[in-house]
Amino acid sequence: MNTRLITPSAMITVALMSAAMCAAGFLALPAPALPHQGYGLLFPLPEAWPVAPLWGEVANAAVIGLSAPAVFLINKHFSLLKSSLPFWALFYLPLTCSVLTVSGHITGNILLLPAVLMILVALFGGYRSRNATRATFFIATCISVGAMVQPAFIPFILPVLGGMAIMKICHFREITAFILGLIAPYWVLLGLGIVTIDDFHLPQLSDIFTSTIPEGCMPVVIGTAVAFAISLLLSLYNGIKLYAGNSRIRALNNVVNLFGITAVVAMTVDIANMASYVGVVNLWFALQFANLFTLWNLHKPIWIFWLIQLCIFSYSVILILTMH
Numbered sequence: 001m002n003t004r005l006i007t008p009s010a011m012i013t014v015a016l017m018s019a020a021m022c023a024a025g026f027l028a029l030p031a032p033a034l035p036h037q038g039y040g041l042l043f044p045l046p047e048a049w050p051v052a053p054l055w056g057e058v059a060n061a062a063v064i065g066l067s068a069p070a071v072f073l074i075n076k077h078f079s080l081l082k083s084s085l086p087f088w089a090l091f092y093l094p095l096t097c098s099v100l101t102v103s104g105h106i107t108g109n110i111l112l113l114p115a116v117l118m119i120l121v122a123l124f125g126g127y128r129s130r131n132a133t134r135a136t137f138f139i140a141t142c143i144s145v146g147a148m149v150q151p152a153f154i155p156f157i158l159p160v161l162g163g164m165a166i167m168k169i170c171h172f173r174e175i176t177a178f179i180l181g182l183i184a185p186y187w188v189l190l191g192l193g194i195v196t197i198d199d200f201h202l203p204q205l206s207d208i209f210t211s212t213i214p215e216g217c218m219p220v221v222i223g224t225a226v227a228f229a230i231s232l233l234l235s236l237y238n239g240i241k242l243y244a245g246n247s248r249i250r251a252l253n254n255v256v257n258l259f260g261i262t263a264v265v266a267m268t269v270d271i272a273n274m275a276s277y278v279g280v281v282n283l284w285f286a287l288q289f290a291n292l293f294t295l296w297n298l299h300k301p302i303w304i305f306w307l308i309q310l311c312i313f314s315y316s317v318i319l320i321l322t323m324h
Helices: 008-028 052-080 087-098 109-125 133-149 151-167 172-191 216-243 248-270 271-295 301-323
Strands: none
Touching: 008 052, 008 087, 008 301, 052 109, 052 271, 087 216, 087 271, 087 301, 109 133, 109 151, 133 151, 133 216, 133 301, 151 172, 151 248, 151 271, 216 248, 216 271, 216 301, 248 271, 248 301, 271 301
């Protein structure tokens, strides 16, 4: 294992680089790249919250920053990688911070990212459980409540069901609990008279093929497309080793793959809301890079590690130059 890569100085360097990209996103792009308007199924989008830009960025950076140790702890507890070293977190953090429209402004990512991390923990914890009704009810409730303020939660119903099947917890009781979890929050709000049927808003989709890409987002679209192609190839490449290995590790990786691919597909049909999906997409991207270092004996891994980090940082610089 490439233990000499993960030194305190390496972790501090990656953290400082990520913080610099967040700060650059906030300072270089004072005006939001996406319009601050619109609704989830019931309430205004996070972009429309009456929060001062500075405090919004502080909250945004906190969510992104805290998600990195969360990713590390998830791997340490469930062992998605054949190493407890923080490869996954060290790729995930700079990847997310490099997308300035996400790291520099408050977006739906501030809700979707921590929710997906909690959902993954619930799914992983239920692996081959005989009774995972509480876990599936919790997962469905997260999606249901999240969709009230951010419709980007809705597409993840499908990968959750797929993940339940992969985790071997897709039985009648779990499916019933999942459906009840989707319905219960709205049933409570309607029953208490907090909202009415007239308060509901249908999601407004804008696909990448027929809609105008928001101003300044084309570099993000291109960068995401390139990263998607690389990650898809790495998924197939890493899958060779995973297929011959532990079935539980393979299942956990497949769940993350499913979430990441779903997020990319959702971006193409909800381009105006693409910033909300970036954190989830980067969970998948980063996992593939991490598997590259933990599954394969790379030649000069230190050079490859820092070359990838340099490419991520360069992408952020390109966004600053093209989106200012």
